[in-house]
Amino acid sequence: MRLPCPLCGARDIREFSHMGAALARPDGGDWGPDWNDYLHNRDNPAGQTEELWYHGQGCGGWLVVTRDTVRHEVRGARLAGEGAGA
Amino acid sequence: MADLVEKSPCAGLVPVAAGALRLSEIALGPITSVAPYKGQAAAVAAMLGAQGLGWPAPGQVIAQGAARVQWFGLDLALLIGVAPGAGLADHAALADQSDGWAVLRLEGAGAGDVLARLTPLDLRESIFGVGQTARSDLGHMAAAITRVEAEAYEIMGFRSMAGTLVHEMAAAMTRVAARRTSPAKGR
Numbered sequence: 001m002r003l004p005c006p007l008c009g010a011r012d013i014r015e016f017s018h019m020g021a022a023l024a025r026p027d028g029g030d031w032g033p034d035w036n037d038y039l040h041n042r043d044n045p046a047g048q049t050e051e052l053w054y055h056g057q058g059c060g061g062w063l064v065v066t067r068d069t070v071r072h073e074v075r076g077a078r079l080a081g082e083g084a085g086a
Numbered sequence: 087m088a089d090l091v092e093k094s095p096c097a098g099l100v101p102v103a104a105g106a107l108r109l110s111e112i113a114l115g116p117i118t119s120v121a122p123y124k125g126q127a128a129a130v131a132a133m134l135g136a137q138g139l140g141w142p143a144p145g146q147v148i149a150q151g152a153a154r155v156q157w158f159g160l161d162l163a164l165l166i167g168v169a170p171g172a173g174l175a176d177h178a179a180l181a182d183q184s185d186g187w188a189v190l191r192l193e194g195a196g197a198g199d200v201l202a203r204l205t206p207l208d209l210r211e212s213i214f215g216v217g218q219t220a221r222s223d224l225g226h227m228a229a230a231i232t233r234v235e236a237e238a239y240e241i242m243g244f245r246s247m248a249g250t251l252v253h254e255m256a257a258a259m260t261r262v263a264a265r266r267t268s269p270a271k272g273r
């Protein structure tokens with residue numbers, strides 16, 4: 001599996017660490033259902049997912065990778081700093 | 087007063103030779119990491135530009151005589167061979183890393199085959215041509231690899247891992263050289 005780092009180009013999976021689902025951070029700092037979902041609850045979608053991957057053995061960037069868990073197709077990646085979350 | 091002797095990171099470890107392959111150490115002089123502060127990228131690029139350099143695109147090395155700026159990661163570059171200009175510290179976080187890196191040169195026919203045993207980088211000329219630099223994995227160590235000629239690479243590894251780095255590279259060189267001189271021709 002290779003991931004298309006926007007800076008480094010297509011790179012081998014061993015350069016990356018998986019950092020979980022890429023979720024939109026809730027607004028505000030008050031506890032509520034939004035924060036509970038953000039911290040504890042995860043979907044397990046069959047199909048398109050957005051995940052965070054850290055390119056630690058490369059440029060050091062955090063990426064949002066769009067991937068299909070059914071077809072094992074990697075559709076693209078962007079820098080998380082340019083907007084994370086679905 | 088103690089008489090301190092400066093030792094290079096790979097002193098006593100190199101040179102290594104195997105067939106047509108050579109591994110030697112390079113002294114780059116001053117190495118400073120440059121990480122522009124938020125919103126200061128253009129100012130940093132202009133200041134480096136005034137030195138005949140500039141801000142490198144991903145994978146790029148900008149050289150000017152003995153000085154160069156080497157892309158080193160997301161919003162990070164190394165200024166090599168020259169001290170940072172006055173005022174650069176106002177726009178970027180600078181760190182002197184001169185003594186932190188072991189720098190090796192691997193050259194000779196089959197140099198790419200040696201690296202292919204150690205790194206997942208795509209080393210094909212169309213992807214990683216002369217002048218390109220990359221951060222990647224080399225024998226499970228963090229490294230920066232720069233292609234300086236068709237069959238010559240410059241490799242930067244952590245000084246603390248210089249012994250392992252040379253060991254891994256020497257083993258791969260020996261194996262590639264053995265393959266190349268073996269009567270049963272192969273890679």
Ligand SMILES: [Zn+2]
Nearest residue numbers: 005008055059
């Ligand atoms: Zn990268």
